[in-house]
Amino acid sequence: MELLCCEVDPMRRALPDPNLLYDDRVLHNLLTIEERYLPQCSYFKCVQKDIQPFMRRMVATWMLEVCEEQKCEEEVFPLAMNYLDRFLAVVPTRKCHLQLLGAVCMFLASKLKETIPLTAEKLCIYTDNSIKPQELLEWELVVLGKLKWNLAAVTPHDFIEHILRKLPLPKDKLLLIRKHAQTFIALCATDFNFAMYPPSMIATGSVGAAICGLQLDDGDSLTDLLAKITNTDVDCLKACQEQIEAVLVNSLRQVRQQQQQSNPSKTVDELDQASTPTDVRDINL
Incomplete structure (x- = not known):
């Protein structure tokens, strides 16, 4: 006998948990720890020499468009930008690597927030194949190391x-x-x-x-x-x-x-x- 499940659930998200939503201790804890996940400095002044603010805006706009076209959860883009800012606050980065960094940050954020995360191959396509999947995977380990694997950042x-x-x-x-x-x-x-x-x-x-x-x-x-x-x-x-x-x-x-x-x-x-x-x-x- 063949078992076949034809159910398709368009909502792949868990429903809000009232035990978390209606407990003020959760809000209090969020307020207590939120500053741990802010960039350590205004990095354009003290860390980055090759990257300018307008470049960040350009890569952020591209990341937002990718997230929207892929119908990512609303939290993915702000979380990815949090990773990008925290990385740039500690690692001097060449401008030719900025889009690669943005792709890696989306890759990580989607893994944390999506039921079906973005794939390395798909993200490389969005860069017009200017980066390779292996390069993205290698940078993933670099970013994880610099963020000390602390990915559960508090976002708005x-x-x-x-x-x-x-x-x-x-x-x-x-x-x-x-x-x-x-x-x-x-x-x-x-x-x-x-x-x-x-x-x-x-x-x-x-x-x-x-x-x-x-x-x-x-x-x-x-x-x-x-x-x-x-x-x-x-x-x-x-x-x-x-x-x-x-x-x-x-x-x-x-x-x-x-x-x-x-x-x-x-x-x-x-x-x-x-x-x-x-x-x-x-x-x-």
């Missing part, structure tokens, strides 16, 4: 559910906030100015920016509540939120300029309706 995504569950808003609004906050987190990960920010600050600022963009806060009550949830200074939170909103505006401007250059016949309204890999238009403030 770890705080999102803990923050949302404490907000006095309807479930449908929370779903929108989550989606927009995830996009803000991805934008922050592409910008080096946020690399030294605690993940809780980025998460809280992203949720605050989403709430502001959706016009769900008539006053400062939700901002005060957000600051209290993650023990964040209100003024620091507002400054972070404003910076995140500025990154969004700048990103939208760059997308419009690029699309207008490639499609000069399109009107502004047509460009506004175009889609982008990061879905930033969905949260246009």
